[in-house]
Amino acid sequence: MILLEVNGLKKAFGSRKAVNGASFTVRRGEVFGLLGPNGAGKSTTISLICGVLKANAGSVVVDGFSVGTDGANAKKRIGIVPQEPALYPTLSARANLRFWGTINDVPADELEEAVNYVLQVVGLVDRADEKIAKFSGGMKRRLNIAAGLIHSPKLLIMDEPTVGIDPQSRNHILETVKNLKDKDITVIYTSHYVEEVEYLCDRVAVMDNGEIIAEGTLPELLEQGSQFQELTISVDTIPDEIENAIQALPHAEEVIVQNEQLKLVTSNAEKLLPSAFAAIIGLGGTVSEIKIHKPNLESLFLKLTGKALRD
Amino acid sequence: MRKTWAIVMVGVRQVLADPAYLMFLVGLPVMMTWMMSFLPVEVYEMAILGVLVMFVGLNVITSAGGYILGEKQTGTWQRMLASTTTYWHIMAGYFIRLFVMATAQSLILLLSGKYLFGAPWDHGFLATIVVLMVYIFAMTGLALFLAGFLKSQEQVQAVAMGVVMVGTMLGGIFFQIDDPSFVIKLIATVSPQSWAANALRDVLTLGVGVSSLLTPMLWMTAIGTILLIGGVMKLQTEG
């Protein structure tokens, strides 16, 4: 059963096409990953889905309600966790949640209960009455999630909820998302971290340059990328011409040079590795480490776009 | 209505948590009023009302721009728009918040002018309140209208200074302009600051009644209303 249908969505800022014909569907009860590098158009897509920005073209339908023509009904079903915590720093956690509950139409007589419930979901019950200006980055991000859940939305859209926080808070957030499944909440999880998406998501859309370049279940996508392997070769002082030299070798699908490392996508590691090795040595490089990765979303992305997800 | 009220209360709590802002809101103008009280009495009372209308204007325009830009920066603005809250709820919340703050500020300045610094006012307090409400209404409308067009805090500061200083100084409040040109006369006629300061003086010292100020008050109210609606409509075209 489909909960969200995005079709041919377009949004330009001046001449910059931030979202350029994106289409995907999210099914009820799943954790749906929206994976893409910085600038891919993920946040813009989210703003279009929840009606904060108006699309230039395309449609968004949430639970049967079109965001364009029946915004109020569509918006009621969506909870949003913005990329940067959107909260009032001089207020307490509880006061923030009461405010967002009221703004999201939680009835007055259910507000306290709703606030206590979401505080418990994100594990902030004992810090509820402190001003959030004193909170750590991780705690603010958890409260940011609580604010998105306050009106019991059917669809929670999370925009890179773990960027720039400590590992402990990150794990806490990942476990919170896992647990949302049992609460019958569908989640869109936006990230540029492959590991998180692989760990959490049932289905994934891969986004680049405002377009969805692949969509499917995790096994389907890994299957699509399975004829490819990713190699990482660490080289001391990378020779300038190395990228072209390796690109010219048989079985080299993609080559990128990134912080003293060569990342290669290949259809045949056994054949490419010796010739790549020879090419590096021939150009005066010294290899310090070689890794062969099993197929993952990173290698699929590299293959599809010729770019790394992260820089 | 519940939403609008929540927006007002969050705003008021933020103001109370910000000592620097309270200083700008109340401390600075009270000090200016005190300084004006050393002027000869003929110019003093007009100067004190000039300080009042000037600071209320500055406060309302910088606050309106500052709140909206600030909320856009932290993302609470977008978060409100992602809910079923409309621009009308949000702007009504801002309007009430600005109106309440400007009223509190004006009363503190009027009362301190009279009781601390000896301004010679002894009648027309009711009429004073009415004139002030109309002035604050018009300025709040103007402020929220301008806020929709401003893109940075620097622009907010510049526009607030521009609008209020031109309106106050060239409006002939602090000093009479001899032999004014057409432009200066025009500014003195349309400037809400000039109108409010003169109306307040007429009310407070000459005891002029509200009824003789009815036409300009209706004008000010109409302009405030039009700007307010225009401001919401401008915001609705965003995105």
Ligand SMILES: Nc1ncnc2c1ncn2[C@@H]1O[C@H](COP(=O)(O)OP(=O)(O)O)[C@@H](O)[C@H]1O
């Ligand atoms: N308000 C805006 N004005 C102009 N350009 C924007 C705006 N928002 C995003 N962009 C541009 O659109 C592209 C996509 O941005 P974004 O949706 O934030 O990507 P992501 O969230 O995937 O990192 C980027 O090139 C970004 O610079």
Ligand SMILES: [Mg+2]
């Ligand atoms: Mg983003």
